[in-house]
Amino acid sequence: MNFRIEILPEKKLVVLTQKMSIFENKTFLLWNSFMKRKGEIQNAIGSDLFSIQIYESNYFEGFNPKKEFLKMAGLEVNSLENIPNGMEAYVLKSGKYAVFEYKGNPKSGGEAFQYIFQEWFPNSGFSLDNRPHFEILGTKYKNDSDESEEEIWIPIK
Structure with a gap:
């Protein structure tokens, strides 16, 4: 698998979030909801979609498929104003x-x-x-x- 090392610049996103685990995977529900509503997002930059996972610091210590994490479905924007109801602003740090x-x-x-x-x-x-x-x-x-x-x-x- 090809790879590269890259420094990500900070990105502003509008996201929907869902807590889940590998055992109780709700990815389909999250993305189904997001795709129905992504047209409501103003100030989009391009059409690339972001699937983000936020894990606790000890998440990878001992595999447990029931350990929860936060998953986000999002779209990059140039402004975090006018966020649709039920969605959130999220800044992906550099x-x-x-x-x-x-x-x-x-x-x-x-x-x-x-x-x-x-x-x-x-x-x-x-x-x-x-x-x-x-x-x-x-x-x-x-x-x-x-x-x-x-x-x-x-x-x-």
Whole structure:
């Protein structure tokens, strides 16, 4: 899997949020709700969608599929004014990331994360930073398609 190291500039987003776990995955519900309402978002910059995960600092210590995290579906904006009801403003802070180019069916994405955390990280010289993880779903993203492409952004230090 191809990767690059990148410094993300700060980004302003309008998001919907949902607490979930791997065991009780509510990603479909979150994105279904967001996609029905994304047209309400003013001041959008482009059409790339952000899928953000915020984990507690000890989340990755001992795998527990019932451990909860916060997931966000969002769109970048140039102003955090006029946020639609039920949505939130969120600022994704600047930081260093390992960016992986994932090509394949999003339903098989678990294999990509397994590679990143079990093979790439132990040999990379980097460690995981306690900042948001996210994926950018751009124009080449195709839900339920083997031809889909997205970027996986993992915070590093």
